[in-house]
Amino acid sequence: MAKPQEKVSFGQRLKQIGMVFKFTAKQDRWFTPLVAAAVLIPLALTVAAVILWSWIWLPVGILFTLLAVLIVLNLRSNKAMMNAAEGQPGAAAQIMENMRGDWRVTPAVSSTTQMDMVHLVIGRPGVILLAEGNPQRVRGLLGQEKRRLAKVIGSAPLHDYVIGQEEGELPVRKLRTTLLRLPRALSGKDVNALDKRLKALTARPQMPKGAIPKNMRPQGGAFRQSRGR
Structure with missing residues (x-):
């Protein structure tokens, strides 16, 4: 069963998000353009809504922008992690x-x-x-x-x-x-x-199949002592 997660401070959470951003951008060439689109499109719609109607659309647009960025980050980071894990033992x-x-x-x-x-x-x-x-x-x-x-x-x-x-x-x-x-x-x-x-x-746990490494083999004296008991 997975261990209970420890509480993470806001600063640590931001640091983790930053690390995920860097990792995903390095693994996925489409990540940065998609994040840019997730920011620019909602902001453009927000500006248009503010000009045409009211300032009340500004916080709504900011929330939608953050949501769009998080969705892109979640989807693309999962894909990047899967690709990086391919062929790795465990x-x-x-x-x-x-x-x-x-x-x-x-x-x-x-x-x-x-x-x-x-x-x-x-x-x-x-x-x-x-x-x-x-x-x-x-x-x-x-x-x-x-x-x-x-x-x-x-x-x-x-x-x-x-x-x-x-x-x-x-x-x-x-x-x-x-x-x-x-x-x-x-x-x-x-x-x-x-x-x-x-x-x-x-x-x-079962003993791994194959030759036993030297550092895992019992000492000769200990083996003889156990036989003598």
């Missing part, structure tokens, strides 16, 4: 953690040393598995996780997706809209109960 989990709504995300419940990973998501649509990495390897990980989860999820729906650009895979930029379109099969109480069961199942 991008699917990061997107899910930033989505609005009650999405319980557990990144990398299963993984390999080659950066293949499967993320677990619990929400109103049911249980969702998101796989990132080499398609052949992650399909094996998906199969293992589906068999493991089938023992505890009962009748809850189970959805699985391989994130990627190939046929049969889900592009990361379409992840948000795809999951939001899934039918809501569980109530809030069902989600809480399912979350508790799966937390108990995933409390002990």
Whole structure:
């Protein structure tokens, strides 16, 4: 479950908005012209309304201008973030953690040393598995996780997706809209109960597949001592 957000001051909020503006402008060449249009068109209409009718249209026009800029910023920044996340390890989990709504995300419940990973998501649509990495390897990980989860999820729906650009895979930029379109099969109480069961199942993380790094191997003396007990 996403952590509760801390209160952000007005100055910090403005700084965040400024960072989003810079990031989006760098990623999206159409962002600056669209923002300019979102400012100029409402202001031009406001000036015309003030000249033709009354000054009362001035605050209304300013509000509409701010609203238009925020709409452009929201739409284009989301698209820019999706494009930037394409191909990055863990991008699917990061997107899910930033989505609005009650999405319980557990990144990398299963993984390999080659950066293949499967993320677990619990929400109103049911249980969702998101796989990132080499398609052949992650399909094996998906199969293992589906068999493991089938023992505890009962009748809850189970959805699985391989994130990627190939046929049969889900592009990361379409992840948000795809999951939001899934039918809501569980109530809030069902989600809480399912979350508790799966937390108990995933409390002990699995060892990544592949060779164990040297810094993770047990010391020889400790191994012999454990055998001697």
